[in-house]
Structures are given as structure tokens and as C-alpha cells.
Amino acid sequence: MKTWLAILALSAAVSATVPAAAQSGVPAAALSDTQLPDPRQEAEANALMQTLRCLVCQGQSIADSNADMAGDMRALVRRRIAAGERPEAIRAWLVRRYGNWVSYDPPLSAITWPLWALPILLVLAGAVIARNSFRRRPRAS
Incomplete structure (x- = not known):
């Protein structure tokens, strides 16, 4: 009986640390939660982000997801839009990198x-x- 209580206590302690270990200690990417200064560019970026699937959440767009990966993808989209790249080219690059699944419109x-x-x-x-x-x-x- 004592052994079972020790195993149960150890399991509870390990289970309590799993959610904390799942969070990344890396700070968020610079443009993941910051809008672009140009409203037209931000509108283009947001429209594109609404059509791209979060690779971690799988049910949300990268615009709606709080996952670190979605934040990195938002920052990438905003950086490329700010550099003058067209949304179609960014989408094509992401599809080549992650496959058709990254798009909500395969x-x-x-x-x-x-x-x-x-x-x-x-x-x-x-x-x-x-x-x-x-x-x-x-x-x-």
C-alpha cells in the first residue's frame, strides 16, 4: 500500500511539471504580436495569416493561434510583407516548405x-x- 502511495505521489509530481515544460522559454519573435506601421501592409499580412493553418493547433489559423510556431509564422509573414514581397509568393513559399496542409484552401x-x-x-x-x-x-x- 505504501508503495502505491509513493508511486501515486511521484506521478502527481511529474504530471504537475509537464505543462510548465511544454512552454517555450524563448521570447516571442519581434513581429509576432506587433502590427506593421503601414496599415495597407498590415491588412495584407492579416488577410494572408487568416488563410494559413497553424501547424501546432491544427484547427486555428496562425492569426488566431497562441502557439509559439504560429507566432513565428506571423512574424515571418509580416517581415516578408514589410520587405515588399507579395502575399502569393509568401503563401507559395510556405506551401513548398510545409506542404498543402498549411493552407486552408488546398x-x-x-x-x-x-x-x-x-x-x-x-x-x-x-x-x-x-x-x-x-x-x-x-x-x-
């Missing part, structure tokens, strides 16, 4: 066509099932 290709076709196929299947379910059946006398 192109239609041999790999992604099932993802585009699946909703249509599901609606058609539902329509067929509904039609067959609601057909008039002859009354039994």
Missing part, C-alpha cells in the same frame, strides 16, 4: 479530389436514401 489534385468530392457524394447518397424511404408503399388490405 488545390484540387489527385490526392485532394476525394476530399472535394466526398460532400457531394454524401448529399447524393442521402437523397437516394430519402427518396427510397418516402416512396409510396401499397396499402395492405
Whole structure:
């Protein structure tokens, strides 16, 4: 019994330190949370950041995520926009580096066509099932 209590206490102590160890001690990138001085450039950067997926959170854009990686990506986008690079070129570079998954709007290709076709196929299947379910059946006398 004493051994189990010691194991439980050790597990609790280790578990309590895991969230603290997950946080990075590195300071945030310079432009991760600071807007560009030019409103037009900041609008371009923000529009691009809304369309890029956070690689850590997976469900948020880099504009909405608090992850360190998203902050680094925001800073990269702002730095490149401030240097005069076009948003399309920045997106293309990020897609080459991280793959199509980084974009919320992946192109239609041999790999992604099932993802585009699946909703249509599901609606058609539902329509067929509904039609067959609601057909008039002859009354039994």
C-alpha cells in the first residue's frame, strides 16, 4: 500500500511539471504580436495569416493561434510583407516548405479530389436514401 502511495505521489509530481515544460522559454519573435506601421501592409499580412493553418493547433489559423510556431509564422509573414514581397509568393513559399496542409484552401489534385468530392457524394447518397424511404408503399388490405 505504501508503495502505491509513493508511486501515486511521484506521478502527481511529474504530471504537475509537464505543462510548465511544454512552454517555450524563448521570447516571442519581434513581429509576432506587433502590427506593421503601414496599415495597407498590415491588412495584407492579416488577410494572408487568416488563410494559413497553424501547424501546432491544427484547427486555428496562425492569426488566431497562441502557439509559439504560429507566432513565428506571423512574424515571418509580416517581415516578408514589410520587405515588399507579395502575399502569393509568401503563401507559395510556405506551401513548398510545409506542404498543402498549411493552407486552408488546398488545390484540387489527385490526392485532394476525394476530399472535394466526398460532400457531394454524401448529399447524393442521402437523397437516394430519402427518396427510397418516402416512396409510396401499397396499402395492405
